[in-house]
Amino acid sequence: MSILASSGLEAIINPHDAAPSREWVLGHLADPEVRGVCLTHSQPSDKVDDEFLKACNENLKVVSTFSVGYDHIDIEGAKRRGIKIGHTPGVLSDAVADITVMLVLMTLRRVEEGISLVKSGGWSKLPWAPFILCGPSISHPSLVLSFLGFGRISQHVLSRLLAFTSKIHPPQVQYVSSHARPNQMEIDQQFSDRFGVKVKRVERDQLASESDILIVLCDLNPSTKDYVNSEFLGKMKRTAVLVNAARGPIVNSDDLAHALSTGQIFGAGLDVITGEPDISSDHPLVKAQNCVIIPHMGSADVDTRKAMAELCVRNAIAGAKGDPMPAMVQ
């Protein structure tokens, strides 16, 4: 608010302590004095589609989203209308990496089952035996650690996970990216040198079949939607775990529920899920004992959300004034 106040621009703030209505949003977009808009990823009112773009008055120059992902925004449509898009990369990488590592540990170590057991009062009835509630070890000697997408956040996750994996038998790291670069071997060598373990780009089949821990941290776009489907899951190890901290629709929920219930994979940890936030208590993934779901909290720490708010507002102010934006979607 203080940054907005000192910008010389006037701010129209949603007056309710809840999401604004779509009508409220569209109504203000039409006002010719409105030159920019800040919005979020999470609210249906904030979807930047054809209807949204048509409602924008011609002085509106910038849409600034309080998120790094922009799959809720029609980027091409906005470009055609000369509207710039701001987002919040970088500032949330640490917080999302923290949650991702937490979900890896929770999934490997069967924490969903453990918590449910305690909550139901069933702990006292559990017979103790050496392998009760045991999961795969993260320091297992031949661990293969895989990433769907190997951008900034994946790299932060890797540097954290290497504090847990075996020092004597370091894990192999592999990732899939949208396309191989001409100097791919050189790039992978740089990654390997930087992290002190072997890192390499692989193809989709190898990612599926060799991973012990598979972490989804890529953009949602037409090429990644349903990337993890029944055919992919069918190639995975029965001891493998999957963590999605990117966007729900990259993993097909029906196929994942089937793979979890049949033991095709060991477990899953989800910060995101297709259809969120409208997830009912009888959703098959909510009911699965080998799946832990948290409500899209990846960036939810106080310092991170402050930094995202600041970057979101600075993008909007710069865009509205026609100045260079700190973080613009190209």
Added chain:
Amino acid sequence: MSILASSGLEAIINPHDAAPSREWVLGHLADPEVRGVCLTHSQPSDKVDDEFLKACNENLKVVSTFSVGYDHIDIEGAKRRGIKIGHTPGVLSDAVADITVMLVLMTLRRVEEGISLVKSGGWSKLPWAPFILCGPSISHPSLVLSFLGFGRISQHVLSRLLAFTSKIHPPQVQYVSSHARPNQMEIDQQFSDRFGVKVKRVERDQLASESDILIVLCDLNPSTKDYVNSEFLGKMKRTAVLVNAARGPIVNSDDLAHALSTGQIFGAGLDVITGEPDISSDHPLVKAQNCVIIPHMGSADVDTRKAMAELCVRNAIAGAKGDPMPAMVQ
């Protein structure tokens, strides 16, 4: 089993897929051919008290516990009867450190609340706002990271947590140990050099009042029972989190429940709790939204439990034969 088989000793195995009865245990102890016993920390049948020791025939030379802690064993009583005690230090340090870091992240990031929200179907009704479900950041610049006990496992936890904390503003690390050593400054300098952050032993009051993250990883003994009580909790920061991965009774449950319900501290993560495993679903700590409880799963990964089983059996065989034991309680 293969190690036992090749030892030349005969094994009497509890035939049920559940804890044996106390009678079954005591009955076999009296058998003059029984020279050693393997037992666990978790079963009432396995408590090595006066009754247990009196039941032991005079050829019984060793009690080997499948745990690192031995607060279920009357060590002095066993010594008086010439019985050696084996335990399993070292092999479970990584697994317990993994779970401890996971509990730190879960507690800071309000994951108990998040999971409950998803399970109840309440996610769709949650209004999105920048600080909804936000917790303190682990990379906060002035973080104070504290340990009650700074042995092997605490040190493993610290090396993992340093992959999450700020590189530019590293955390201050402090710990309490049972007594200051004559060369305490030198010891702390060695820790500081090894971890690359300032590490120092402090007194109880300072531990309470300055910690942002307080991790309990000490032995349970008369001097640590109820160490974290209402007076201690009353000195803690309202934004602080507490994680106990050692033994339940080090933290007073009633006092912790009060501190959590009044917001005296931010949250707690417990792998252990007084009275486990008889914890009912209406226990105040089970019901607290800012407390996550898992059923003593610290060492529960497959590789770790195998290593513990092997060490437990090797201790028993060596003790029974009068050979030096791989890991004997002094």
